[in-house]
Amino acid sequence: MPKVSFIDKFGAESQVDCEIGATLMTSAKRAGIKGIEAECGGTLSCATCHVYIENADEKIAPASSSEDEMLEAVAAERKPVSRLACQIPITDGVDGIVVRIPETQF
Amino acid sequence: MDFTEALKLRMDEMAAACTQCGKCFEVCPMVGPVGLANEDPRLVLAGIVEQLQGKEGSESSQKWAAACTGSGYCISACDYAVNPRSMLKLANYARVVRESGDQVRKNAIAAFRGMAQSLRTVSRLQLSSAQLAELEDAGPLASNKPADITLYTGCNLYKSPHILVLVLEVLRRMNATCRLVGGPSACCGINQFRTGDGESSGRAGLSTLKKIAEQDSVEKISWCPSCQSQFEDVIIPNFNKIEPQTDFQLEMFFVWLERRLDQLIPLFKHPVQKRVAVNERPGYPLVVAAVKKILSSIPGVEVVDLDVPRVGLMSNYLTVTPNFKTYLRDTEFHAAVEANVTTLATIFHACHREICEFDGVYSFEIINVMEIIGESMGVHADDIYKLLKVHNSAEELLEYCSDLIAEHGLNASEAFAILIKEQAAEKPMQGKILEDASFNPAVTEH
Numbered sequence: 244m245p246k247v248s249f250i251d252k253f254g255a256e257s258q259v260d261c262e263i264g265a266t267l268m269t270s271a272k273r274a275g276i277k278g279i280e281a282e283c284g285g286t287l288s289c290a291t292c293h294v295y296i297e298n299a300d301e302k303i304a305p306a307s308s309s310e311d312e313m314l315e316a317v318a319a320e321r322k323p324v325s326r327l328a329c330q331i332p333i334t335d336g337v338d339g340i341v342v343r344i345p346e347t348q349f
Numbered sequence: 350m351d352f353t354e355a356l357k358l359r360m361d362e363m364a365a366a367c368t369q370c371g372k373c374f375e376v377c378p379m380v381g382p383v384g385l386a387n388e389d390p391r392l393v394l395a396g397i398v399e400q401l402q403g404k405e406g407s408e409s410s411q412k413w414a415a416a417c418t419g420s421g422y423c424i425s426a427c428d429y430a431v432n433p434r435s436m437l438k439l440a441n442y443a444r445v446v447r448e449s450g451d452q453v454r455k456n457a458i459a460a461f462r463g464m465a466q467s468l469r470t471v472s473r474l475q476l477s478s479a480q481l482a483e484l485e486d487a488g489p490l491a492s493n494k495p496a497d498i499t500l501y502t503g504c505n506l507y508k509s510p511h512i513l514v515l516v517l518e519v520l521r522r523m524n525a526t527c528r529l530v531g532g533p534s535a536c537c538g539i540n541q542f543r544t545g546d547g548e549s550s551g552r553a554g555l556s557t558l559k560k561i562a563e564q565d566s567v568e569k570i571s572w573c574p575s576c577q578s579q580f581e582d583v584i585i586p587n588f589n590k591i592e593p594q595t596d597f598q599l600e601m602f603f604v605w606l607e608r609r610l611d612q613l614i615p616l617f618k619h620p621v622q623k624r625v626a627v628n629e630r631p632g633y634p635l636v637v638a639a640v641k642k643i644l645s646s647i648p649g650v651e652v653v654d655l656d657v658p659r660v661g662l663m664s665n666y667l668t669v670t671p672n673f674k675t676y677l678r679d680t681e682f683h684a685a686v687e688a689n690v691t692t693l694a695t696i697f698h699a700c701h702r703e704i705c706e707f708d709g710v711y712s713f714e715i716i717n718v719m720e721i722i723g724e725s726m727g728v729h730a731d732d733i734y735k736l737l738k739v740h741n742s743a744e745e746l747l748e749y750c751s752d753l754i755a756e757h758g759l760n761a762s763e764a765f766a767i768l769i770k771e772q773a774a775e776k777p778m779q780g781k782i783l784e785d786a787s788f789n790p791a792v793t794e795h
Contacts, residue, residue: 281534282461282465282533282534283461283533283534283536283553284535284536285534285556286534286536286553286556287552288457288461288536288541288553289458289461289462290458290462291462291465313454316454316458316459349462
């Protein structure tokens with residue numbers, strides 16, 4: 244199982260084993276990671292699963308135009324490394340990525 | 350075919366099917382309150398058809414479509430089976446798309462997020478994490494068999510959770526296994542649709558439809574008339590165009606319950622000595638009829654009909670005409686006093702949230718229908734929303750909810766502000782206020 248590190252807004256880090264085929268959002272929710280709200284359940288309606296992925300490199304496909312449009316509406320600062328966790332499928336490639344959770348989702 | 354293409358096709362079909370006879374306009378209770386009483390019905394309908402065709406329509410047609418409160422009197426008035434309520438919803442959508450341009454996505458996100466934030470705050474001020482988890486999932490099944498029922502709650506029922514607690518307990522006592530689908534992550538797409546974002550609305554609604562279908566229950570029932578209407582008017586017809594071989598239907602909870610009255614009646618073990626008027630909403634007349642039949646079957650309950658005008662799918666739809674809404678509410682309250690009822694029973698959650706604060710102000714109590722059904726079965730759930738509503742100051746609220754505020758890590762002042770905004774029903778369901786200042790509801794024919 245790929246391992247992903249989540250760092251919350253206070254700097255606390257959690258390692259999560261993620262199932263292939265899930266998304267980064269559902270993996271975080273299942274693991275009880277706080278701060279990824281995902282109110283819409285992954286239907287690209289809310290932009291409340293905003294995260295910063297600083298070492299994505301080639302591991303994750305770039306954001307689609309729909310995701311890019313939703314990222315315009317995130318509550319915390321949008322950065323070049325901003326992504327929506329619901330749009331990132333878990334593959335072997337995501338092993339080792341570090342996901343920072345923003346200050347707020349609303 | 351994608352969702353927005355299916356929508357366009359349906360708008361074209363409706364535009365072609367409507368004969369513009371104007372009968373739907375003539376029976377609409379919103380015509381007077383928004384100042385359209387002197388308009389030519391045929392011309393207004395001509396404007397509606399233009400809107401469906403992607404054109405501007407007329408000022409009158411735009412206003413009429415925007416003012417629809419979902420009463421549904423137009424449906425039986427139409428001789429051509431067009432379903433004018435659906436037609437107006439689509440015409441209003443077409444106008445919003447035209448007017449909002451590239452802002453539709455941002456507006457849709459803001460509308461959805463506002464709903465989700467209000468819901469999460471109001472429900473967390475009433476329920477612990479464990480209680481919320483129980484209501485979001487009815488629990489594991491005893492076997493791997495599909496549950497007898499999948500109950501689609503919609504979103505905002507969780508703001509008055511005592512109703513849902515009672516629904517689940519009644520189902521349990523009927524030995525009906527149940528799976529729940531609901532909350533913002535199972536949205537019907539209404540917020541996105543109203544803001545003109547058909548693509549997001551379709552994504553949300555179809556995702557929810559599939560979640561309900563995946564439960565594989567024989568019976569698929571829904572609580573919320575707003576979600577039911579969104580499914581019937583938009584999501585299911587579009588789904589049928591995208592996947593023509595499928596058959597998906599939702600039945601409203603009380604209609605389902607009334608069909609099982611034989612099973613229910615033996616559970617009514619405790620007489621309930623109440624003289625009850627029902628807070629009727631005309632949007633789904635079968636629901637009103639079912640509620641009255643169920644209540645009439647409870648030993649001790651006497652159902653009283655009030656001869657008052659009935660408007661709107663739920664009370665919150667009337668926020669487009671606040672004076673008319675107040676008039677309707679006061680008329681119903683005074684009729685209830687005159688009829689000497691002990692109880693005014695709300696059916697739907699949004700109506701309950703809006704009028705429950707008047708409990709005890711008049712000579713009758715205001716409770717939900719499920720509380721009466723529950724009482725006859727010996728089941729009770731506290732109406733915490735009502736308790737929150739009568740707390741008038743931040744200090745009172747903080748004291749009452751302090752444990753839950755701490756458990757959920759809520760910001761107390763932010764939570765209070767959200768609750769007050771929600772309770773004041775500041776957000777009109779259909780958009781801005783459209784009321785005609787010169788309209789006198791006391792002389793309306795409806």
